[in-house]
Amino acid sequence: MLAFLLSILLAVSAPAAPPAADWRTPFEKGNGNTTTTHAECIAYYQRLDAAYPEITLREAGTTDIGLPLHEVVVSLDGDADPVSVRRKNRRVVFIQNGIHPGEPEGIDAAMMLARDYVQKKELRRQLADVTLVIIPIYNVDGALNRNSTTRANQNGPESYGFRGNARNLDLNRDYIKQDSRNARSFAQLFRRWQPDVYVDTHTSDGADYQYTMTLIATQKDKLHPVLGQYLTSRLLPALYGGMDKRKSPMTPYVDFEGRTPDARGLVGFLETPRYSTGYTTLFNTIGFVTETHMLKAYTPRVRAQYDFLDLLIRAVHQDAPALAQARAEADRQLTTQTHFPLAWALDTTVAEKVMFRGYEGKTKPSEVSGQPRLWYDRKAPYTRQLNYYNTFRPTVSVTRPVAYIIPQAWGEVVERLRLSDVELRRLTRDTTLTTGVYYIADYKTGPRPYEGHYLHNKVELRTEQQPLTFRKGDYVAYLDQPAARYLVETLEPQATDSFFAWGFFDGILQQKEYFSDYVFEDVAAELLKRDPALKQRVDKLRAANPAFATSGAAQLDFMYRQSPNYEKSHLRYPVVRWQGGALPTE
Known part of the structure; x- marks a missing residue:
């Protein structure tokens, strides 16, 4: 009896066991139609970082709003160093949100x-040879500009951020173009990690249909052929099949010509390097843009994103050797590639x-309106x-040069090359070279500004052999480097998203000297009188x-030129x- 009373006394007097940690996210704590704020999101990852050595949260640069851009690294052994991770032959999956x-x-x-x-043993196994990198919210600026009205076509959540960033980009x-600090x-973050697969999460606009999830995969004809084959024959079937098994069937992104999708069929999306997956393709990274359907309820949309990301990590883990081999072969073949497409057109046949x-x-x-x-x-x-319709053919191509020479005067261009980890050398002395130089023979310019620029297109060139003097300190970018394709598609004027x-x-498009007609x-x-050939022309x-x-001014201008x-x-x-x-060079 005494022992029984003592046990009751000890039970009453002993402190209660601490409650289990609540690891629900702000979304999970909500009503199914709410999303986390930026502050809540970062605070949640800070908690994970403090509790789990496998998770690292750190700043990865700045943004136009002045707050840091964060990266989250999930690695079973806690290794968050990109160089070390690559040395361990792990595949890297890079997820960008917001x-x-x-x-x-x-x-x-x-x-x-x-x-x-x-937290889950079965999922941890998928990270045995995969490191996960997450940008929690890329457009920090827009996330802070929270409202409930600007997504007029969208079914929830109750409040959300704005599409434009602090500069309305x-x-x-x-x-x-990298106008933003974001x-x-x-x-810099992307080139440090050199990921195998990249995902950019979105919500769609456009038609109504039954799917919750649609997908833009890197345009297969723009990927290196080895990676394009791997994408279409192995990775995409695994993802589409997996979503089917989870009763969340997926379709290619619903882009189409005509009144409705079934009028003329679907059209593949050609992502040029201004877009995230167009940029990542330049470095032999397979890219995906997930597009959940705007009119579905918010909770199923979140679940579809979760399922896709989970399936992608599983597929990369299961197929890690084949993915590594495909990417290594693409990198190897890049070193001897002689022709580079600059623009593509849809083949409707x-x-x-x-x-x-x-x-x-x-x-x-x-x-x-009635x-x-x-x-x-x-x-x-x-x-x-x-x-x-998802076959694109090159319309403009160039041969591979040994190098590009970039005069140091064009500092904005040089800065962007460096940000994308281009290896640059500098001339050690003034050097005169006779080489072919481009002249802009013709071009068109958009009549309205687009993302802060007036874009040029339909560029026509002529080439002229000239002796040019380059100065000590001018930059040389040899093409025997991983950024070779990036160099071609930014420095060739006819490329769709070239710096030109x-x-x-x-x-260079404006004359600086002219003439007085009467002189x-x-x-x-x-x-x-001195040049009969000119008179004949x-x-x-x-x-x-x-x-x-009948125009004296036109004839004078022609002869002046x-x-x-x-x-x-x-x-x-100016780039040669x-x-x-x-x-x-040094």
């Missing part, structure tokens, strides 16, 4: 994923077939085979072009393709 903070499903999904991958157009921080689960698109009178309007009838679902296209070389009249007359132009024949007075630097592209031998 580039558009009004599309926050990936933010919430990644928080749960990081927790589960250290869409960061998913900034990977090449993009500059990203470039080639179509795959995909089964698509949609809703019938119908019309009815608009209650606003005119016919489109609506999708969810009571009329269909499963139908559609054409999927984005306006970094606009200074140059006599000079031009003397030129015609002028006569032919007069005969062929009445407008030219043929004269020694005309500045050779006008329209001359070098095809010769070794240069005097």
Whole structure:
């Protein structure tokens, strides 16, 4: 009896066991239609970092709003050093969330994923040869600009961030031009890790259909062929099959021409280097953009993002040797690649077939205008085979130079090359070289600003052999480096997202010297007397072009451009393709 009373006394007097830690994320604590704030997100990862040696949270640069960009590393042995991780032959999966903070499903999904991958034994096994890198929220600026109205087409969450950053830039157009500090921080972080696979989480716009998740995979024809083959034959089937098994079927991103997806079929997305996966492709990284459907409820959208990320990590773990081999072979072949495409066009003569689960698109009178309007009838679902146009052909290509020479005057370009880990050497003395130089023969410019620039397109070039003097300290970028493709697609003016296209070389497009017509009249007359060939060219132009024949100003301008007075630097592209031998560099 005494022992029984003593046991009761001890039980009453003993302190209660501490409650189990609550590891639910802000999303999980909410009503299913809320997303974490930036402060809550970082605080949650700080808790994980403090509790689990496998998780490292650290600053990875700055953003335009002045707050740091963070990275989270999940590694079973706690190794968060990119060089060491690569030395251990681990595959790296890089997840970026919140580039558009009004599309926050990936933010919430990644928080749960990081927790589960250290807390659940079955998931931990997937990290035996995989290191996970997460940007919790990329557009910190937009995440702080929280509201409930700007995503007019979206079904929740209750409040969210804004698409533009602190400079009102869409960061998913900034990977090449790097106007934002966010993009500059990203470039350095990405090149430090050199990931095998990259994921950028989004929410879609556009048509209504049955799927919660759609997917943009790196355009197979823009990937190195070895990686394109691996993507289409192994990785994509594993991901689509896995989502099917989880009863969350997935379809290619629903981009289409016509009124509805079934009108003409789906069209593949061509991501140029202004976009995240277009940039990562330049370095032989397979990229994905996940696009959950805007009209589905928020909780299923978060779950779909979680399932995709989980399946991707599992696929990389299961297929790690094959992925490593494909990527190593692509890197090896890059060293001897002789031709590089600069632009692509959709081949509409080639179509795959995909089964698509949609809703019938119908019309009815608009209650606003009274005119016919489109609506999708969810009571009329269909499963139908559609054409999927996803073959792109190169339209412009160049041969590989030995090196590019970049005059040091173009510091903004040099800075961006360095941020993307381009190996640059510098001339050790003034050097005169006779080489082919580009002249901008023609180009078009968009009539409205686009992400802070007036984009150039339809660039036409002519090449002229000239002796040019480069100065001590000018930069030389040899093409025998991992950034070879990046160099080609940024420094060749005809490339879709070249630095020329984005306006970094606009200074060459304006003449700095000109002439007074009444003075140059006599000079031009003397030129015609001394140069019969020039006179013959002028006569032919007069005969062929009445407008030219009746314009004294046009004829004077033409002759000025043929004269020694005309500045050779006008329209001359300052970056030179070098095809010769070794240069005097440090």
